[in-house]
Every structure is written in C-alpha cells, then in structure tokens.
Amino acid sequence: MNNNLIISKSCKITNNTIIVNDKLLFENNNVPYNVFIKNAYKKYINNYPKFFKMDNLSKLGIIAVELLSDEFKSIDGKEIGVVLVNSASSLDADQTFQKTIVKDNYFPSPSVFVYTLPNIVIGEICIKHKIYGESSFFVSQNFDSTFIYNIVCDLFSRQGINTAIVGWLDFIDNDYLASLCIIKKISQQNLNYNEMINFTIENLNKTINKDI
Amino acid sequence: MKKKVFISGIGIISSIGNNVIEVLNSLIHENSGIIYSEHLHSVYKNEIPVGEVRLTDEELKELLQLRNKLQNSRTTLLGMLAVSEALKNANILDINEFNTALISATTVGGMDKSELFYREFINNKTKGKLKYIYTHDCGESTEVIANHFKLKGFTTTISTACSSSANSIMFGARLIKNGLAERVIAGGTDALSLFTINGFNTLMILSHEHCRPFDETRNGLNIGEGAGYIVMESEDSIKKSGKQAIAELKGYGNACDAYHQTASSPDGYGAYLAMNKAIGNANILPNNIDYVNVHGTGTPNNDLSEGLALQNIFNNDVPYFSSTKSATGHTLGASGGIEAVISILAIQNKIIFPSLNFSQQMKELTICPTSNKVENIEIKNVLSNSFGFGGNNTSLIFSAV
Amino acid sequence: MDELIKNLKKEIIEALNLEDVKAEDIDTEAPLFNEGLGLDSIDALELIVLIEKKHGIKIQSADEGKQILYSVKTIAEFIIKNKK
Numbered sequence: 266m267n268n269n270l271i272i273s274k275s276c277k278i279t280n281n282t283i284i285v286n287d288k289l290l291f292e293n294n295n296v297p298y299n300v301f302i303k304n305a306y307k308k309y310i311n312n313y314p315k316f317f318k319m320d321n322l323s324k325l326g327i328i329a330v331e332l333l334s335d336e337f338k339s340i341d342g343k344e345i346g347v348v349l350v351n352s353a354s355s356l357d358a359d360q361t362f363q364k365t366i367v368k369d370n371y372f373p374s375p376s377v378f379v380y381t382l383p384n385i386v387i388g389e390i391c392i393k394h395k396i397y398g399e400s401s402f403f404v405s406q407n408f409d410s411t412f413i414y415n416i417v418c419d420l421f422s423r424q425g426i427n428t429a430i431v432g433w434l435d436f437i438d439n440d441y442l443a444s445l446c447i448i449k450k451i452s453q454q455n456l457n458y459n460e461m462i463n464f465t466i467e468n469l470n471k472t473i474n475k476d477i
Numbered sequence: 478m479k480k481k482v483f484i485s486g487i488g489i490i491s492s493i494g495n496n497v498i499e500v501l502n503s504l505i506h507e508n509s510g511i512i513y514s515e516h517l518h519s520v521y522k523n524e525i526p527v528g529e530v531r532l533t534d535e536e537l538k539e540l541l542q543l544r545n546k547l548q549n550s551r552t553t554l555l556g557m558l559a560v561s562e563a564l565k566n567a568n569i570l571d572i573n574e575f576n577t578a579l580i581s582a583t584t585v586g587g588m589d590k591s592e593l594f595y596r597e598f599i600n601n602k603t604k605g606k607l608k609y610i611y612t613h614d615c616g617e618s619t620e621v622i623a624n625h626f627k628l629k630g631f632t633t634t635i636s637t638a639c640s641s642s643a644n645s646i647m648f649g650a651r652l653i654k655n656g657l658a659e660r661v662i663a664g665g666t667d668a669l670s671l672f673t674i675n676g677f678n679t680l681m682i683l684s685h686e687h688c689r690p691f692d693e694t695r696n697g698l699n700i701g702e703g704a705g706y707i708v709m710e711s712e713d714s715i716k717k718s719g720k721q722a723i724a725e726l727k728g729y730g731n732a733c734d735a736y737h738q739t740a741s742s743p744d745g746y747g748a749y750l751a752m753n754k755a756i757g758n759a760n761i762l763p764n765n766i767d768y769v770n771v772h773g774t775g776t777p778n779n780d781l782s783e784g785l786a787l788q789n790i791f792n793n794d795v796p797y798f799s800s801t802k803s804a805t806g807h808t809l810g811a812s813g814g815i816e817a818v819i820s821i822l823a824i825q826n827k828i829i830f831p832s833l834n835f836s837q838q839m840k841e842l843t844i845c846p847t848s849n850k851v852e853n854i855e856i857k858n859v860l861s862n863s864f865g866f867g868g869n870n871t872s873l874i875f876s877a878v
Numbered sequence: 879m880d881e882l883i884k885n886l887k888k889e890i891i892e893a894l895n896l897e898d899v900k901a902e903d904i905d906t907e908a909p910l911f912n913e914g915l916g917l918d919s920i921d922a923l924e925l926i927v928l929i930e931k932k933h934g935i936k937i938q939s940a941d942e943g944k945q946i947l948y949s950v951k952t953i954a955e956f957i958i959k960n961k962k
Binding site: 343347356379 | 652731
C-alpha cells in the first residue's frame with residue numbers, strides 16, 4: 266500500500282532488560298519491576314518527577330518511548346500519532362484501585378483511579394513529549410499486525426501524520442512487555458538511515474512480535 | 478479513494494429508553510433519565526444520582542431470549558441489545574452475507590461482576606464466585622456479542638475512556654474506506670459499577686444533583702450506562718442491498734490534548750484540534766455545521782474547555798449546541814455511540830434536542846446551549862464530540878442524505 | 879504541633895509518591911500548589927483522602943480543600959482544630 270514508510274527504531278522492554286534495535290542497552294537482573302524501572306528512569310530520564318505518580322503500565326510506556334524519542338524530537342507534535350495495543354487493558358491499576366474500595370478499608374484513591382484506563386499511558390506520553398496528533402488504544406488478545414498495519418497506513422495517508430509510535434504495551438501480575446517502534450514517512454532527504462526497514466505487515470510483525 | 482460511508486441502522490439503550498423509539502420520545506418530551514439507583518448497591522445509592530437503564534439483568538436477558546446459565550456482564554447484555562436493534566434497523570438478515578466487522582468499545586467491561594467477586598475474595602481467598610470473573614476483560618464483551626450474532630468477520634475492542642465508541646466509529650469507517658470491510662457495526666457499551674462511581678466520586682467531579690451542562694452553577698457530572706451502535710456500509714453495499722441510507726458519516730478527527738491525565742486544557746486546545754480535523758476531513762466549513770452535540774459533561778472543567786474551543790472554531794458564530802448527557806447521564810465508553818445515534822435522530826426528525834437544566838450563561842463564554850428543543854429545522858450536518866481522559870479527543874460529523 | 883508537622887510531611891511524601899523529597903526539604907509555610915512542591919489537582923484530592931485516612935477528618939468539597947491545603951502549616955492547624 267505505502268512504500269515510503271519505514272520502521273526507523275524499535276525498543277523492547279521485558280524481563281528486566283531494555284533492548285533497542287536488537288542491542289541490549291540495559292539490564293537489571295534479580296530485582297523487582299519497580300526497582301528495575303526506577304533505575305531505568307534514573308539512567309534515561311531523571312528529571313521528570315511526575316514519573317513517580319504513574320502506574321506500572323505508564324512507567325513502562327514512558328521509558329520505552331523515551332528510548333525512541335530521538336526519532337521524533339524535531340517533529341511538530343500535531344503530526345505525531347500513537348497506536349498501542351494490549352490484552353490486559355488497565356487491569357494492573359484496576360486491581361490496585363479495587364483494594365482502596367474494600368469495605369473495611371474504604372479510602373478510594375483518586376491518584377490510582379486516574380490510571381484505570383489503558384489509554385492514560387498515551388496521555389502521559391503525549392503530555393511529556395507535547396504530542397497532539399491522533400491516538401488510539403486497542404484491547405485484543407494478540408498484536409494483529411495486519412490490522413495495525415492498515416490503521417497506521419491510513420493515519421499517514423489521510424490524517425496529516427508523518428511519524429507514529431506503534432506497538433504492544435502490557436503489564437499484568439508483574440509480567441510485562443513493551444514492544445514499540447517508530448514508523449516514519451521518508452523523503453529523498455532522509456536517505457542517511459543506515460538500516461531502513463520498510464514498513465510492511467511482515468516487518469511490523471517481526472519487529473513487534475519477535476522472541477528475545 | 479474518496480469512498481463514502483453510510484449509516485444503514487442504529488440501535489440504542491440508555492436511561493431514557495430501551496430502544497430508538499423510546500429514546501426519541503424521551504428526547505422530544507425533554508425527559509431526564511437521571512435517578513437514584515435502583516439496581517446498584519452502592520453506599521451512595523441515595524446520594525449520587527445516575528443515568529441508570531431501567532431494566533434489570535434478568536429483564537435484559539429476557540428481551541434477548543438468553544436462556545443460558547452463563548454469567549454475562551451487564552455491559553455485554555446492554556451491548557447485545559443495542560447491536561440487535563441496529564442489525565434489525567439495518568435490515569440485516571444474514572450478518573455474514575457481506576464482509577462485516579464489529580468494532581466495539583468499553584471501559585467497564587465485566588467490572589460490574591468482577592467487583593462482586595472481589596468483595597468476598599479479598600477477605601477470604603476461598604470465597605467469591607468464580608463465575609463473576611470470567612467476563613472481566615474488555616474484549617470479552619465484544620467476543621460474546623460477535624458470537625451471539627454468529628459474526629465471522631473481524632472484531633476488535635477499543636478502550637480510550639470517554640472517546641472509546643466514537644473511536645470505534647472512526648476506525649470502522651476506515652475499514653470501509655480502505656476496502657477491508659463492506660459493513661461495520663461500530664459503537665460501545667458500559668454498565669454502571671461501584672468501581673466507576675467510587676472512582677469518579679474520589680475525583681470530586683460527580684454532581685449530587687441533576688447535572689447542568691454549560692450552566693454557570695454546574696458542579697459535576699452524572700454517570701450513566703447504556704449502549705449505542707450504528708451499522709455503517711460502503712456505497713456499494715448499500716446499492717447492492719437496495720437499502721436507503723439514513724445518514725452519512727462525513728468526517729471524523731482525533732487529537733490529543735496533551736495537558737493532564739484527567740483534566741482538559743484551559744483553552745480547549747485538544748478539543749479545537751479534534752473538531753478542526755473532523756471539519757477538514759469532511760471537506761466542509763464550520764458554518765456548514767447546523768448542530769453540535771457537545772461532550773458537555775457538566776463539570777466545571779470540561780464545559781469551559783469545550784466552550785472556548787467552540788467559540789474558537791466557529792469564530793464566535795456557534796451553531797445550536799446541546800448536551801444530551803443532561804438527559805442520559807455520561808455513559809463513559811458508550812457515550813460516543815449513544816450520541817452518534819442521537820445525532821442521527823436529530824437529522825432524521827429535524828429536531829435540535831435541548832440541554833436540560835440550563836438557566837445561567839457561563840461568565841467566561843459568549844454562548845449558551847439550546848435549552849428548549851427546536852423543531853422543524855433542516856439539519857444537514859451534525860458535529861458530535863467525545864472527549865476522554867488521557868486527552869483522547871474525537872469529533873464525528875454526521876450528515877443528512 | 880511540631881510533631882504533627884513532622885509526621886504530616888512524611889505522610890505527604892508517602893501518599894504523593896514524592897521520590898527524592900525529604901521531610902526537611904519541605905518548607906512548612908510555603909505554598910504546596912503551583913509553586914513550592916508544584917502539586918496538582920489530583921495531589922490535592924489525594925491529600926484529602928490522606929487527611930481522612932490518617933486523621934479521621936472529612937473534607938467535603940474541593941473548594942473547602944483549597945484553603946486548608948495551602949501549606950503544611952494550614953493543614954496542621956486544620957487538623958488540630960477539627961480533631962475529635
């Protein structure tokens with residue numbers, strides 16, 4: 266459908282490791298998630314205290330996008346879109362919130378409730394990086410590369426988007442996976458990309474769904 | 478590839494009616510569906526008014542003729558009923574005759590049942606009825622609805638807070654425009670739950686009275702429940718079936734407010750961007766819009782943000798606008814779908830439905846919502862806004878055919 | 879009063895996930911919102927929950943909360959005044 270779109274960068278975070286473009290960048294074994302992600306924050310961000318108010322899913326998304334942010338730093342925020350998918354929705358935050366509305370310990374927490382929707386992580390990403398383009402969050406069992414490929418192509422061809430953050434972002438019961446990539450429209454001027462991966466269904470599938 | 482997207486059917490259930498005719502009658506008679514809950518056993522039962530659907534789960538099952546012993550979440554039951562009506566309304570006898578997809582949206586999913594399990598389970602891990610939790614996932618409602626109607630085509634679930642079902646409609650339209658489906662049933666469903674009532678209450682954005690959207694004295698929203706779905710078809714599909722389209726989805730736009738997780742920007746930037754995109758996408762001008770069905774939740778924050786955005790985009794020449802949430806309550810993930818149906822009813826019946834409980838203009842704005850219904854008025858284009866937490870803002874444009 | 883203020887600061891840090899902020903860093907009389915710690919509307923709501931949870935006093939509206947939550951000192955004064 267579109268042959269001027271490429272996958273310019275990818276980031277995978279799981280099992281206490283951070284991998285960018287297939288290279289292991291960061292590892293923090295044998296510590297719980299909250300310690301791992303805090304250390305990643307200290308290494309890659311370190312100046313955004315709002316991070317500590319976020320739920321587990323949002324922290325995961327913020328770190329993953331930070332590692333991809335070079336690819337869109339200079340792009341107009343209205344031209345950047347975000348398309349994310351997961352299967353657990355916001356279940357992790359939902360469970361945390363449920364615990365605050367238990368009969369014998371009834372103190373509903375507003376700061377936790379805020380995160381009981383899966384797309385809030387997109388909100389956090391957009392707030393931090395001043396992204397005003399289109400965003401969507403799909404909940405399904407797997408990452409359907411064909412469906413997402415078509416959604417993204419439409420974004421680029423009709424919706425004034427020239428850069429997109431796309432991928433899978435899931436957190437449940439301390440099991441987590443962030444597998445995101447940047448899709449970009451390229452022009453003649455951008456021929457200095459070393460590893461241009463064409464944006465196709467197959468390549469999107471390989472990038473998001475590949476095993477470590 | 479400027480394919481048109483037509484609407485051939487609509488289905489709805491809400492606190493003001495269990496189907497299209499009942500909802501239309503309530504809107505015409507300016508009735509409100511906001512009451513103190515009869516089915517939900519919240520500690521706030523007699524304090525916080527809600528837009529509750531008047532049927533119990535059993536009554537919903539009866540209408541659907543569901544004789545199984547399976548536990549269904551209320552969200553799913555509401556969705557099934559509205560989809561059923563939309564399919565009948567669109568004269569669809571064989572759902573798989575053409576390549577048909579279902580894009581459904583929800584935020585509550587099966588939480589209305591899971592929370593019943595959790596109350597017992599948290600205190601004693603041997604207690605709690607497991608049958609309450611297998612309906613929990615958002616995707617479950619979509620799959621059960623698809624299976625109930627024996628749909629073989631593509632299905633997916635969108636969950637983006639209060640813009641969820643508006644986004645379903647937008648994505649459904651894209652499937653058609655890109656030739657990936659000939660028909661799409663799109664919309665959303667959400668049931669009342671203790672989870673959402675407590676959550677919104679702790680954010681202090683619930684009103685303890687009937688909400689007053691766009692009124693100077695507004696003090697919060699009323700949560701509602703319900704489901705709204707539309708059947709969209711490609712031009713070819715409509716021609717092949719010899720049907721009459723009832724409306725056209727002329728344009729849509731989505732943008733991010735990028736301001737706060739739950740509050741809207743003070744100048745309504747995200748709202749402005751979404752409306753602007755939709756109007757551009759429809760290839761019309763702002764002054765071609767005859768009616769805006771606003772998001773209008775009745776919170777101090779939303780109505781100011783949205784009001785300023787309206788003034789901006791229409792250059793202070795704002796068309797008739799009203800918030801039908803004053804009648805139905807804020808149906809969260811279902812609101813985009815429910816209000817899509819209401820927008821189409823406005824076009825079909827040539828009526829601008831009123832914004833209830835309005836009496837005092839907001840001091841920051843130069844505009845007021847329509848507080849009395851306007852009848853016998855030609856409505857060519859309706860703009861319908863759905864703005865969600867996370868800054869996810871969507872605007873849809875429905876047009877007369 | 880001093881003991882209450884000291885504990886309040888610790889409670890605030892914990893409730894609001896204020897990483898890397900120590901109790902001694904919080905100025906008792908400085909505004910908590912907009913300047914100072916730069917807390918936002920959700921933090922305000924969370925503080926309202928904190929005051930009910932740890933001190934048993936219920937604040938009914940966001941507006942009422944605004945004045946009470948101005949600084950650590952005003953919160954402490956409110957608690958002392960209303961504690962049963």
